[in-house]
Amino acid sequence: MNELYRYESRQRRTSMILLLNMIVLLAMYLAARSFLPASEESEQLIFWLNIATPLVELCLLLAAIYLWVKNETFRMVVTEDTFEVFDPLSRTFTFSIPAKEIAEIKQTQRAKHDAIKIKLHSGEWFQITQNYHYKLTELYAALAKANPDIRLPESAWRFGRS
Incomplete structure (x- = not known):
């Protein structure tokens, strides 16, 4: 893979x-x-x-x-088939989903809390943790390569009001 x-x-x-x-x-x-x-x-x-x-x-x-x-490892991997996140501190932010099932990535801001959420074609939502220093621009580029139909935010740095 x-x-x-x-x-x-x-x-x-x-x-x-x-x-x-x-x-x-x-x-x-x-x-x-x-x-x-x-x-x-x-x-x-x-x-x-x-x-x-x-x-x-x-x-x-x-x-x-x-x-x-x-000393566990936080891991975020995008392959041609899947998007996988393993967060040893939170099972809420741990998931593995088929890249082709991702419909949209939405960045929202409420009060003092930013959120990055992934919506699947089925309507299910997953949230991506922001506790680590991964690069959103590179992550979004990889997801777009794995699934060109994903609706991505206009900017990786701009969060819209929800």
């Missing part, structure tokens, strides 16, 4: 991003403690930051350790 597009990302990369987020959070916490002017409001803020920051740091650390140990 000829692959037209492949994207893979290991969970250790996500783990490293979480560790970087821990460093950024710590820097923001220390900056708040150092640079906020003394007042009753800032004392209340620091009080709550003293509680919330360690909890968030612990959650980020546990998630980073979990992803580092598990």
Whole structure:
């Protein structure tokens, strides 16, 4: 089977991003403690930051350790016959569908949430996760090559209101 597009990302990369987020959070916490002017409001803020920051740091650390140990692979593959997505974090975003069955790809935006949805000729919908750094332009080009009848968005970067 000829692959037209492949994207893979290991969970250790996500783990490293979480560790970087821990460093950024710590820097923001220390900056708040150092640079906020003394007042009753800032004392209340620091009080709550003293509680919330360690909890968030612990959650980020546990998630980073979990992803580092598990180290599964997110995979998105387009072949001449199928479009397959495997997301180890969410079975909702995991699917394998025949490329010829895809009727349309729709990009929508609601409030602060963008969505990329695939509509099949049967009327069934699948959503593509946006948690990874795959290239939409390359994905859409591969899908169009696998099925020239797919209605694609005008731009991979423009999301319409739903």
